Amino acid sequence: MKHSTLTAIAVTLSVVTGAHADWAQTQNEAKGQTVYFNAWGGSEATNAYIAWAVKEAKARYGIDVRHVKITDSAEVVKRVQTEVAAGRTTEGSIDLTWVNGENFRNLKNGGLLFGPWAQSLPNWGLVDLNKPVRTDFSVPTDGYESPWGTAQLTFITDSAKTPAPPRSATELLAFAKANPGRVSYPKPPDFHGTTFVKQLLLELTPDKAVLQQAVTPAAFASATQPLWAYLDQLHPSLWRNGKTFATSAAEMHRMLGDGELKLSITFNPNEAANLIASKQLPSTATSFGFTGGTIGNVHFVAIPVNARAKAGAQVFANFLLSAEAQTRKADVTVWGDGTVLDVAKLPAASQALLRKTAPGALAEAVPTLPEPHASWVEALEAEWLKHYGSR
Amino acid sequence: MAQTLRLTLERPLPRPAQSWTWTPRLWLAVLPVLLIFGPLLPGLYWALAPAFDAEVWQALWLDAQWPQALRATMISSVLSTVLACAIAALLATLHYPGRLWTRLQRRLPLLLSVPHAAFAVGMFFLIAPSGWMARATAQFLQWTSPPDWVTVQDPYGLSLTLALAIKESWFLLWVLAAVLGEQAVSRQMVMGRSLGYSRTQTWALILWPQLLPRLVWPVMAVFAYGLSVVDMAVILGPSTPPTLAVLIWHWLTDPDPMFQARGSAASLVLLAVLLVCAAGARGLGWLWIRRRPYPSGQRTPASNWRWFKLHSLLFATGYAVVAVLLLWSVAQGWFFPALLPDAVSLASWQQADWTPFWTTLWLALAACLLCLPAVLLWLEWGPKRLNALLYLPLIVPALPLVAGQYAVLLQTQLDGTAVALVWSHLLWVLPYMVLTLIGPYRAFDARLMTSARALGNSPWRACLSVKWPMLLRPILATLAVGFAVSVAQYLPTLFAGGGRFVTVTTEAVALSAGGNRRVLAVQALLQIALPLAAFGLAAAAGHWLGRHRTGLR
Numbered sequence: 001m002k003h004s005t006l007t008a009i010a011v012t013l014s015v016v017t018g019a020h021a022d023w024a025q026t027q028n029e030a031k032g033q034t035v036y037f038n039a040w041g042g043s044e045a046t047n048a049y050i051a052w053a054v055k056e057a058k059a060r061y062g063i064d065v066r067h068v069k070i071t072d073s074a075e076v077v078k079r080v081q082t083e084v085a086a087g088r089t090t091e092g093s094i095d096l097t098w099v100n101g102e103n104f105r106n107l108k109n110g111g112l113l114f115g116p117w118a119q120s121l122p123n124w125g126l127v128d129l130n131k132p133v134r135t136d137f138s139v140p141t142d143g144y145e146s147p148w149g150t151a152q153l154t155f156i157t158d159s160a161k162t163p164a165p166p167r168s169a170t171e172l173l174a175f176a177k178a179n180p181g182r183v184s185y186p187k188p189p190d191f192h193g194t195t196f197v198k199q200l201l202l203e204l205t206p207d208k209a210v211l212q213q214a215v216t217p218a219a220f221a222s223a224t225q226p227l228w229a230y231l232d233q234l235h236p237s238l239w240r241n242g243k244t245f246a247t248s249a250a251e252m253h254r255m256l257g258d259g260e261l262k263l264s265i266t267f268n269p270n271e272a273a274n275l276i277a278s279k280q281l282p283s284t285a286t287s288f289g290f291t292g293g294t295i296g297n298v299h300f301v302a303i304p305v306n307a308r309a310k311a312g313a314q315v316f317a318n319f320l321l322s323a324e325a326q327t328r329k330a331d332v333t334v335w336g337d338g339t340v341l342d343v344a345k346l347p348a349a350s351q352a353l354l355r356k357t358a359p360g361a362l363a364e365a366v367p368t369l370p371e372p373h374a375s376w377v378e379a380l381e382a383e384w385l386k387h388y389g390s391r
Numbered sequence: 392m393a394q395t396l397r398l399t400l401e402r403p404l405p406r407p408a409q410s411w412t413w414t415p416r417l418w419l420a421v422l423p424v425l426l427i428f429g430p431l432l433p434g435l436y437w438a439l440a441p442a443f444d445a446e447v448w449q450a451l452w453l454d455a456q457w458p459q460a461l462r463a464t465m466i467s468s469v470l471s472t473v474l475a476c477a478i479a480a481l482l483a484t485l486h487y488p489g490r491l492w493t494r495l496q497r498r499l500p501l502l503l504s505v506p507h508a509a510f511a512v513g514m515f516f517l518i519a520p521s522g523w524m525a526r527a528t529a530q531f532l533q534w535t536s537p538p539d540w541v542t543v544q545d546p547y548g549l550s551l552t553l554a555l556a557i558k559e560s561w562f563l564l565w566v567l568a569a570v571l572g573e574q575a576v577s578r579q580m581v582m583g584r585s586l587g588y589s590r591t592q593t594w595a596l597i598l599w600p601q602l603l604p605r606l607v608w609p610v611m612a613v614f615a616y617g618l619s620v621v622d623m624a625v626i627l628g629p630s631t632p633p634t635l636a637v638l639i640w641h642w643l644t645d646p647d648p649m650f651q652a653r654g655s656a657a658s659l660v661l662l663a664v665l666l667v668c669a670a671g672a673r674g675l676g677w678l679w680i681r682r683r684p685y686p687s688g689q690r691t692p693a694s695n696w697r698w699f700k701l702h703s704l705l706f707a708t709g710y711a712v713v714a715v716l717l718l719w720s721v722a723q724g725w726f727f728p729a730l731l732p733d734a735v736s737l738a739s740w741q742q743a744d745w746t747p748f749w750t751t752l753w754l755a756l757a758a759c760l761l762c763l764p765a766v767l768l769w770l771e772w773g774p775k776r777l778n779a780l781l782y783l784p785l786i787v788p789a790l791p792l793v794a795g796q797y798a799v800l801l802q803t804q805l806d807g808t809a810v811a812l813v814w815s816h817l818l819w820v821l822p823y824m825v826l827t828l829i830g831p832y833r834a835f836d837a838r839l840m841t842s843a844r845a846l847g848n849s850p851w852r853a854c855l856s857v858k859w860p861m862l863l864r865p866i867l868a869t870l871a872v873g874f875a876v877s878v879a880q881y882l883p884t885l886f887a888g889g890g891r892f893v894t895v896t897t898e899a900v901a902l903s904a905g906g907n908r909r910v911l912a913v914q915a916l917l918q919i920a921l922p923l924a925a926f927g928l929a930a931a932a933g934h935w936l937g938r939h940r941t942g943l944r
Contacts, residue, residue: 036891042905047744068890071901075890078646086801093807093889106646181539187631240541244631250906257906258521258727259536279724280907389456389632 023122026311031062033312037301038076039098041069042250045274049335052328057319063312068094072191073103080112080304092306096313099145100299101137105374107302108144114303116143117314123321128342133298137374138212145300146317149329150338151267152289152296153195154362156253156275160284162262167291169203169230175262176237182262184238184252187245189381192265197380199295201227202369211372215379224380228387235388242388257281269362270336276360277333283359289366296368298340323350332358416850420773423765424781427817434795437802441652442659450649451656456632459546461660463628464635467548467555468617469668474556475613479563482702484594487571488580495702496568502561502709504922506879508899509915511626513712514554516719516908518542521727523715529728537727544629551628555620557708559613566609569830570602587690596686603676611669612785618661619788622881622896626903635661639790640882658791665788713919719912739909747898748917751878754809754894755921758816759824759873766824766869770832771854778829781822789882792818797886807889815887816877824873831865864933871929875922895921 035057041047047069054065070076076097083092099107107113118124118141127133133147134140157165166175176183186193202208204226210219235242239261246252252264253275266272266287275281301320303313319325326339327350343351357363441447451457486492505513517523520537528534543550570576576598583593624634632638635657642654719725720739722732769781784792796815800806835858843853859866881896888897895918902911 038890041901044907044910066891069893069901070890071904074646075644078644079889081646082801086804088804091804093891182536239539243546244541244544244629247630248904248906251904252906254906254908255521260521260727275906278907282724282726386455 027315029311030315033309034064035095035309035312035316036066036068037096038068038070038094045335049329057316061315063316065316073099077103077106083306089306091308092304094304095307095309096301096303099302102374102377104136104145105139112305113144114305114307114310118146119143121318123318126341126345131340133340137371139374145302147298147340148301148320150298150340152269152368153199153294154266154269154287154289156264156272156285156287158284159286165288169200173234176234179262180237181239184246184261186248188384190248192249194381195295196265198372204230214373215375220379268336270332272360273332273358274336285360287362293367293369295371297371327353330354332361416772420768427821430799431795434799437798438794439655442655447652447656451653460632460635460638463548467552468614471552471555471617472614475559475563478560479567483567499565500926503565504875504926506918508622508896509918510558510712511554511623512899512903512915513716515543515626516715517711526728526730534728543627546629548628548634551624554627555617570605589691592691615665615786615788618665619790622900625900643794661788716912716915719908720916722909739913743913747893747895750892751894751921755874755877757813758820758877759870762817762821762824762873766828781825784818785822793882793886800887807891812888812892815883816880820873820876823876824869827872828865828869863936867929867933871925874925878921
């Protein structure tokens with residue numbers, strides 16, 4: 001841990017000297033470049049926001065950003081890996097990607113990322129360093145990715161049908177047994193599904209500190225044993241007896257709307273408000289968290305080592321980090337994704353906007369639990385598939 | 392094989408033996424086909440080579456998901472093929488010849504132009520636990536929440552089977568209609584009936600034994616499609632685990648080379664399944680013919696099964712699919728158990744993302760327009776005996792082919808480019824276009840060409856000013872078929888396009904996992920609208936261009 005902090009400081013120092021002088025040159029270089037931005041495209045709110053950012057980047061910096069909608073960030077890892085393995089080390093097809101967690105770890109460990117660059121961005125100064133923006137699932141970012149937004153696991157229910165939703169893993173089990181067939185979660189390795197399983201793990205495991213270290217077979221076996229016992233009990237009461245799972249959180253929202261499920265999950269505390277506004281959920285939908293806290297993390301953008309338009313990618317990432325872009329992103333009527341900036345450092349108008357809320361959004365304070373170390377994700381997903389992937 | 396394939400849609404005409412000199416014209420005919428097919432050979436090697444490793448097979452064998460995935464694939468592909476054949480055969484036996492058959496034939500093109508993905512989305516809206524059928528039932532049974540029924544994405548792939556069976560039965564009916572349109576067949580029916588055999592008997596004793604061998608390849612295409620279908624399986628198929636085709640697709644796109652190798656190995660399994668099942672069906676067919684007793688000559692009275700309204704059910708499904716898509720595309724709040732939306736608005740259409748529509752449009756136009764000269768040259772001067780090779784992409788599971796294409800594009804660093812995307816579509820667009828045009832092309836009166844040549848025209852001129860203009864209508868129809876095939880492509884778009892190109896098809900499948908049914912319905916309808924417009928335009932243009940020439944109308 002100590003070593004990585006030192007590295008981070010060293011990186012920051014080396015980058016700060018003379019970095020700002022280079023920025024004008026980076027901006028010049030960026031002009032006219034085409035930036036392929038590979039980002040998850042599964043939500044209209046997100047896509048519309050990115051479309052706005054694309055338009056702004058064109059108008060302000062003359063950069064032509066193309067949003068390449070992907071369904072899973074693992075595709076990006078594979079693509080960059082394949083390209084580099086095929087000897088394509090400069091003319092890669094991805095210039096910027098939306099990433100965090102195990103995908104970042106795979107990219108970074110594989111030497112597939114360009115950097116360090118993130119902490120030399122002019123807007124880095126606005127970032128709230130009290131948020132975990134310099135580690136990503138316990139892996140130090142070392143300036144190889146720039147923070148974009150914050151997220152926290154949040155549950156949605158229909159308050160008209162479920163006035164008292166469960167507030168912990170134990171309560172959830174009782175709730176599922178009382179409402180057989182009305183609870184589900186997306187099938188891991190779906191991002192939301194894996195996060196839900198991690199949430200349960202965090203609550204059920206005897207020693208939480210182990211989860212912050214890289215995974216070992218012995219640690220995995222002892223830490224996850226209560227989780228499998230819990231899931232074995234939970235699954236028979238789930239939707240379709242836990243033999244099939246929802247394919248995504250978005251599908252769960254739809255099923256919640258139709259009353260097929262009683263709970264849905266999201267990684268965006270404001271998503272329910274969006275869904276009510278777009279008539280995808282009834283106006284009685286409401287968000288809540290677990291009393292003991294829910295997993296929260298930061299998501300980032302990173303530049304592959306073989307990116308063609310590295311300058312353009314940096315300028316776009318810097319724009320995404322600007323007060324204006326971040327405030328708009330946090331607006332519940334736009335996307336409602338939490339900001340990574342330090343609100344105190346922003347102008348008053350932005351501060352007011354950041355405090356805006358809407359019916360359905362998470363209205364209570366839910367403690368944030370740290371993500372387990374990135375290496376746990378793959379181990380958890382593999383073991384989950386082994387246990388429940390083919391029933 | 393060539394012989395049999397040619398028999399599928401047209402009557403063989405005796406042809407003079409062809410000489411095999413490599414004239415420039417032959418080169419011209421072969422070159423485009425070589426450009427489309429040639430790169431596949433090294434591509435397939437690159438894509439499948441990782442599978443030649445015992446460890447990979449061991450890992451595949453031990454994989455927890457794979458047995459059930461294979462089961463779901465086998466059920467959905469075999470059962471849907473059998474069902475589709477049964478539906479088509481039953482309808483033909485019951486209604487050919489007759490007014491109803493003519494009507495059926497007229498309505499078919501409309502249904503055929505509904506792409507697979509859009510059909511699957513519509514079926515999902517119909518039969519899901521919160522779908523239209525459950526909502527209709529809820530009105531009577533006072534349900535307030537959807538039943539906990541497994542009507543879609545069931546572990547055995549039965550909903551996928553049903554959707555595939557209905558969709559493919561339309562295709563088989565269309566093939567049957569083409570074959571039954573021939574003079575010889577209808578004369579045999581008249582002959583059989585005049586000798587006192589009932590309609591069913593005539594079918595069983597005279598028509599089916601002759602037609603079956605000609606239907607082998609279309610049925611094979613249906614089966615191969617069912618084996619490797621990914622878009623429909625993502626929407627309607629099981630998820631824990633998915634069908635083998637979807638699993639292979641996941642593996643092939645996994646970052647881990649170990650999984651990629653497993654994907655290659657599993658796609659070889661698909662190929663093996665196809666061969667084994669085809670051989671099995673061949674064996675059964677042989678047994679049936681061997682064991683079939685010589686007709687006793689006994690006349691059975693006509694059993695009247697015509698009250699059986701299978702055709703209405705088939706068409707009703709098609710129309711209901713489009714209707715429910717239309718409703719969702721204009722719905723505001725529409726929660727279970729409401730049978731109709733609370734309010735309607737055009738908001739979803741106004742906010743719709745039209746990028747996929749335009750991408751699909753230029754892509755499909757480029758694909759079919761590029762293929763047309765290749766098809767004409769091939770049919771005119773190409774080596775006739777090699778037609779079977781052209782049809783291979785239709786009867787081989789698409790997954791290994793797509794993986795091969797992708798490997799080539801990666802090596803040449805062309806992946807994710809527009810050129811690569813168009814090229815990847817040609818592999819399926821070309822064979823379908825050849826298949827559509829070959830019948831009218833062969834039926835063209837050769838004497839007209841002889842006269843044209845005798846009057847001093849070069850082969851080129853004769854084609855340009857006599858043959859091709861006279862074939863204008865079938866050529867336009869062929870273009871429309873090529874267009875529709877390109878619109879429906881899912882896997883090639885995904886792989887070769889590198890995710891940079893979003894078509895209405897990839898968008899519809901991607902959105903099917905999402906929650907907003909309105910946006911999904913809009914994209915699915917756009918996917919239907921494109922081929923429908925192409926067929927409509929082709930028919931209208933053909934009519935208009937031939938307005939002064941009765942013979943061309």
